[in-house]
Amino acid sequence: MRYQLGIVGGGPAGMMxxxxxxxxxIKTILIDDNPALGGQLIKQTHKFFGSKDHYCGYRGFQIGSILREEIAKSKVEVITSATVTGIYPGFILGLHHKERYQEVGCDAVIVATGAKEKFLIFENNDLPGVYGAGAVQTLMNVYGVFPGRRALMIGSGNIGLIVTYQLLQAGVEVPFLVEILPEIGGWFVHAAKIARAGTRILTSHTIISALGEEEVEGxxxxxxxxxFHPVSGSEVTIDVDLICLAVGLSPLSDLLWQVGCRMEFIPELGGYLAWHNERMETTVPGLYVAGDVAGIEEATTAMLEGKVAxxxxxxxxxxxxxxxxxxQREIIRELDDLRSGDFSQVVSRGLRRLYDRP
Amino acid sequence: MSARISKGYITHHPIIEFKRGKKVKFFFEGQVLEGYEGEPIAAALHANGIKVLSYSVRYQRPRGFFCAVGKCASCLMEVDGRENVMVCMEPLREGMRVRRQRR
Amino acid sequence: MKSDFSEEKKIVCRCEDLTAAEIIKKIKEGYHTFDELKRVIRCGAGMCQGRTCRDLIMKLLAQHLNRRIEDLPHPTIRPPIKPIPLKSFQ
Known part of the structure; x- marks a missing residue:
C-alpha cells in the first residue's frame, strides 16, 4: 500500500x-501506537486558553473527541495499536501491528511522536507506586482508577502543578510538592490553586528515598x-503511597535519529530534537516534525505546528x-502571537537558538 | 472537591464522567479478579491493589509501571501465554490469564 | 552522608536493572560513551531501548567527564526502534 502522506503519532499535532x-x-495515513487517537489530550481535563480558533474554553479530552470525530468523517486512513519501528530509504515505514510486521510506503512523512517522561535518580526510584505524572493522569483521568491515598509530587512545572490539582479533584491527598529549584517553575495561578487546597509547595527540596518493601509506603x-546537595539533618519522612515524578519531558525523537535528521540539543525545548525551521521542515527533504517531538510545549501550539507541517x-x-x-504564514503568525507572552519566554529562547543554527 | 471512590475506582468525579466497558472476570496468578472490559490490564490490576507487575531481572526488585503510555517497558507481563505484553496498553478482556513473567 | 548501600538502590536502567553506582563505576573504568557502556553492561539494550535511561546516563557521563551533553557522542539509534517478536515476521 502506498500513501502520499504518512503521519506518525495521532496526538493533537498528528490529528491536525x-x-x-x-x-x-492528499491520500493520508495516520498511525498511532495507542488503542485510540488523541495522544495526551485524552487525559487533559483543564480548560484551554487562547482564542476561539484554538478551542479556548474546551477541556483537552473534549478537543480530542472533536478531532477524532472530524478524522472519522474524513478520508484519512487510521491505524491504531500500531508502532512505526523504522523509516527506511524512500520513506518506507516499518510497521508493527497485530503481531505482524509490514511496510507502508509514503511520499512525505510527518513525525509527531510526542514526548517521553523524564526519570529521576533517587533511592528506590523503581518501587511500584513511583509513577510518572503523565502515567497517573492516564490512570485516573482516562480510566478512573484511584491512583493512591496520599501522594508526593516531585516538580513544580505546570505538569506537576496541574496534576497535583487533578489528584486533589480525584480525592487523593497531596500534602507536599517538592521542587529542587529555589522557585516554582509553573504558572502562579496553578500554584496558588493547589496551595489554597492545602498542598505545601517546598522549594529547594528534593526526594531522597522512596520507602517500602513491595510498594511505596512513604x-x-x-x-x-x-x-542542589541535600542538607544533612533536614530529612523528613512523610506518609505517602504514591510518588509522582513531574521532572520534565523530552522529545521522543528515536525515529528522527534513526532516519538521519540533523539533531540539535536545546535544553529549553526538552533536549535533543530534529533541527527544523518555522515551516517544520527538517534536514531530510519531505520529512517534517510537529508537536512535542519538535520541542516540548503544549497542545495548542502542537495543533498549529501540525497544520504548518x-x-x-x-x-x-x-x-x-x-x-x-x-x-502557512498566517498560522506561523498565530504561533508567534501565542509564544509572545511572558509564559513562553523559555520556549521562545529555545526556538531562537534552533532557528539561529542554519 | 467531591470525588467518590469505590473498590479502587473513582465512581464520582467533579469533571469527568467515566465511560466504562462491561464488568469482566480475569485471572491474575490464578486468582479471579474483576475489571472493566477495554481498560488497560495495568489499570484493572492497580484498581485491585496489585502494583507489582514483575520482579526485576538481576536483583528481583519489585517493579510496577512507570509511564503508562507504552514507552518505558516496565509493565511487561505474560498474558494468555504471550510473553512481554505491555499491560499499560493492552485492553482487558473476559477470562484473560495474566501472570508475572518468570525469567 | 549516604551509605554505598543506598547508592545500590538507585536504578538508572530499569530494563537491565542497572544502578547509578554500577554505571558510574564503569565510567570511571574508562567507558566514556553511551554506546561503550551499552556494550559492556547492556544499558539501553533492553525492552525500552533506552527511552527511559538514555537521558540519565548522558547526564551521568557529562557530570563525571566534566563535559556538556551535546559534546558527547549520542548513542546510535537503529531500527527497529522498538523490539518486534520474530514471530511477527512470519
Whole structure:
C-alpha cells in the first residue's frame, strides 16, 4: 500500500496535520501506537486558553473527541495499536501491528511522536507506586482508577502543578510538592490553586528515598543547598503511597535519529530534537516534525505546528502555491502571537537558538 | 472537591464522567479478579491493589509501571501465554490469564 | 552522608536493572560513551531501548567527564526502534 502522506503519532499535532492533508485531497495515513487517537489530550481535563480558533474554553479530552470525530468523517486512513519501528530509504515505514510486521510506503512523512517522561535518580526510584505524572493522569483521568491515598509530587512545572490539582479533584491527598529549584517553575495561578487546597509547595527540596518493601509506603524528602546537595539533618519522612515524578519531558525523537535528521540539543525545548525551521521542515527533504517531538510545549501550539507541517508536506507533494504559503504564514503568525507572552519566554529562547543554527 | 471512590475506582468525579466497558472476570496468578472490559490490564490490576507487575531481572526488585503510555517497558507481563505484553496498553478482556513473567 | 548501600538502590536502567553506582563505576573504568557502556553492561539494550535511561546516563557521563551533553557522542539509534517478536515476521 502506498500513501502520499504518512503521519506518525495521532496526538493533537498528528490529528491536525492529517485533517489538513485530507482537506487538500492528499491520500493520508495516520498511525498511532495507542488503542485510540488523541495522544495526551485524552487525559487533559483543564480548560484551554487562547482564542476561539484554538478551542479556548474546551477541556483537552473534549478537543480530542472533536478531532477524532472530524478524522472519522474524513478520508484519512487510521491505524491504531500500531508502532512505526523504522523509516527506511524512500520513506518506507516499518510497521508493527497485530503481531505482524509490514511496510507502508509514503511520499512525505510527518513525525509527531510526542514526548517521553523524564526519570529521576533517587533511592528506590523503581518501587511500584513511583509513577510518572503523565502515567497517573492516564490512570485516573482516562480510566478512573484511584491512583493512591496520599501522594508526593516531585516538580513544580505546570505538569506537576496541574496534576497535583487533578489528584486533589480525584480525592487523593497531596500534602507536599517538592521542587529542587529555589522557585516554582509553573504558572502562579496553578500554584496558588493547589496551595489554597492545602498542598505545601517546598522549594529547594528534593526526594531522597522512596520507602517500602513491595510498594511505596512513604518517602524521605530533604532541603537542598545552592549546589542542589541535600542538607544533612533536614530529612523528613512523610506518609505517602504514591510518588509522582513531574521532572520534565523530552522529545521522543528515536525515529528522527534513526532516519538521519540533523539533531540539535536545546535544553529549553526538552533536549535533543530534529533541527527544523518555522515551516517544520527538517534536514531530510519531505520529512517534517510537529508537536512535542519538535520541542516540548503544549497542545495548542502542537495543533498549529501540525497544520504548518501539513501545509509544508502538501506544498512538497502538489507543488507550492500562493494560497498555501499565505495560509502557512498566517498560522506561523498565530504561533508567534501565542509564544509572545511572558509564559513562553523559555520556549521562545529555545526556538531562537534552533532557528539561529542554519 | 467531591470525588467518590469505590473498590479502587473513582465512581464520582467533579469533571469527568467515566465511560466504562462491561464488568469482566480475569485471572491474575490464578486468582479471579474483576475489571472493566477495554481498560488497560495495568489499570484493572492497580484498581485491585496489585502494583507489582514483575520482579526485576538481576536483583528481583519489585517493579510496577512507570509511564503508562507504552514507552518505558516496565509493565511487561505474560498474558494468555504471550510473553512481554505491555499491560499499560493492552485492553482487558473476559477470562484473560495474566501472570508475572518468570525469567 | 549516604551509605554505598543506598547508592545500590538507585536504578538508572530499569530494563537491565542497572544502578547509578554500577554505571558510574564503569565510567570511571574508562567507558566514556553511551554506546561503550551499552556494550559492556547492556544499558539501553533492553525492552525500552533506552527511552527511559538514555537521558540519565548522558547526564551521568557529562557530570563525571566534566563535559556538556551535546559534546558527547549520542548513542546510535537503529531500527527497529522498538523490539518486534520474530514471530511477527512470519
Amino acid at each position: 496535520a492529517a485533517l489538513i492533508g485530507d482537506r487538500f485531497g 518517602a524521605v524528602i530533604a532541603k537542598v543547598d545552592d549546589q 501539513a501545509i509544508s508536506a502538501v506544498s512538497h507533494l502538489l507543488g507550492p502555491s500562493d494560497e498555501l504559503s499565505a495560509m
